[in-house]
Ligand SMILES: *[C@@H]1O[C@H](CO)[C@@H](O)[C@H](O)[C@H]1NC(C)=O
Ligand SMILES: *[C@@H]1O[C@H](CO)[C@@H](O)[C@H](O)[C@H]1NC(C)=O
Ligand SMILES: *[C@@H]1O[C@H](CO)[C@@H](O)[C@H](O)[C@H]1NC(C)=O
Ligand SMILES: *[C@@H]1O[C@H](CO)[C@@H](O)[C@H](O)[C@H]1NC(C)=O
Ligand SMILES: *[C@@H]1O[C@H](CO)[C@@H](O)[C@H](O)[C@H]1NC(C)=O
Ligand SMILES: *[C@@H]1O[C@H](CO)[C@@H](O)[C@H](O)[C@H]1NC(C)=O
């Protein structure tokens with residue numbers, strides 16, 4: 001009986017391991033096989049230079065195409081369009097794109113192939129004086145007038161476009177800041193993987209990553225902190241939901257046990273997630289950070305639905321329908337909490353987020369943690385098995401001579 005129990009335990013144990021391995025293979029670090037052919041194109045359909053840059057990331061899958069469009073026109077915007085054909089094209093009416101009325105100047109053709117579209121806008125940077133000393137107290141004491149990214153002058157993306165690394169960087173500044181600048185570095189991906197730089201976000205072929213940097217900006221007080229306002233625009237039938245997931249593993253992002261996301265889902269339905277913005281609540285105070293340069297972030301609850309701003313690539317793509325069929329949701333992500341050094345300490349902040357279609361990538365246990373779990377759970381199981389077998393063998397051995405006299 002003991003032996004049997006031991007065998008059952010071994011069985012359960014093996015089953016448990018194979019379950020972890022299977023779950024890991026499905027959701028885990030870089031084991032998804034889905035690949036896309038990704039190419040970058042600047043200002044599709046336009047030759048010669050212009051003071052407007054639209055970066056088109058075309059990610060072709062087996063039977064679909066993802067179009068990521070990133071532009072500074074109006075306000076920095078990432079437009080995501082999912083089509084169910086590998087042959088859809090982006091068409092820009094440049095005359096209208098460069099006019100005052102950009103409404104409807106960007107189309108994806110054929111329009112009948114478009115399955116889903118959404119846009120993320122980076123609208124404002126808030127600066128606030130954080131003189132609170134209490135850790136638990138809400139940080140913001142006083143807000144300065146925000147920097148509106150709409151009023152920034154943006155550099156040409158052409159200079160920073162890297163076709164082989166699938167990256168580009170958009171930098172801009174406003175009139176009042178001579179030294180300081182704000183940059184967005186965009187990365188596209190062909191398959192699953194993890195960014196080499198902290199916070200080492202996990203990405204898939206259905207996502208792209210933005211690293212947001214504020215550097216050299218003259219703070220308006222000695223205890224200034226910054227916050228970024230992120231807007232997501234989606235159909236009225238979809239609602240934005242803000243979620244925070246906890247994990248027990250901080251191997252990839254030291255001391256951060258959370259991942260936050262703003263997801264778009266169907267109203268009143270449990271259908272899967274349509275699109276997401278995902279980030280870890282951490283920012284870095286230097287360009288090549290060590291552990292001490294990390295600073296926690298917070299975010300506000302998602303706003304109730306707002307009328308979408310008539311701006312940028314969102315207006316260019318959604319056109320007149322933007323007012324009727326769409327809604328915006330906003331979150332503020334603030335960098336640093338009471339007790340942490342202020343912006344003036346380094347004059348630099350970077351924060352990364354992943355924007356994509358479908359369900360957000362989920363971190364599973366890393367091989368290290370898995371190993372610890374297997375050893376931790378496996379050793380007792382093995383001891384039980386060996387112990388059980390030993391006891392059985394001894395019993396059998398003791399009973400054997402007992403039978404002999406009966407014969
Ligand atoms: C590709 O998608 C189209 C439209 O959804 C569908 O009709 C077609 O059967 C698909 N082809 C393959 C090979 O999956
Ligand atoms: C902008 O262009 C669209 C499409 O051509 C047109 O319907 C709309 O009336 C224009 N708006 C303005 C303010 O000119
Ligand atoms: C923080 O600053 C505000 C004014 O900006 C002031 O009213 C408040 O007393 C200050 N708090 C601390 C703890 O210094
Ligand atoms: C990416 O999109 C494709 C096509 O819609 C889908 O088959 C695949 O599972 C997606 N991958 C992830 C990781 O969401
Ligand atoms: C900031 O601190 C420096 C010295 O620490 C001081 O000279 C300066 O006046 C302060 N600036 C503001 C805006 O408080
Ligand atoms: C930053 O501001 C704090 C608070 O006023 C001040 O103590 C510190 O000296 C400033 N640091 C720099 C580098 O200016």
Ligand SMILES: *[C@@H]1O[C@H](CO)[C@@H](O)[C@H](O)[C@H]1NC(C)=O
Nearest residue numbers: 236237238239266267268269
């Ligand atoms: C969702 O449910 C609410 C209340 O149950 C209802 O008022 C609303 O019309 C529903 N929305 C959709 C799109 O079905």
Ligand SMILES: *[C@@H]1O[C@H](CO)[C@@H](O)[C@H](O)[C@H]1NC(C)=O
Nearest residue numbers: 126143300302303330331332
């Ligand atoms: C972001 O912060 C500013 C300043 O406090 C506030 O006016 C705005 O409503 C906030 N937005 C959200 C979505 O919380």
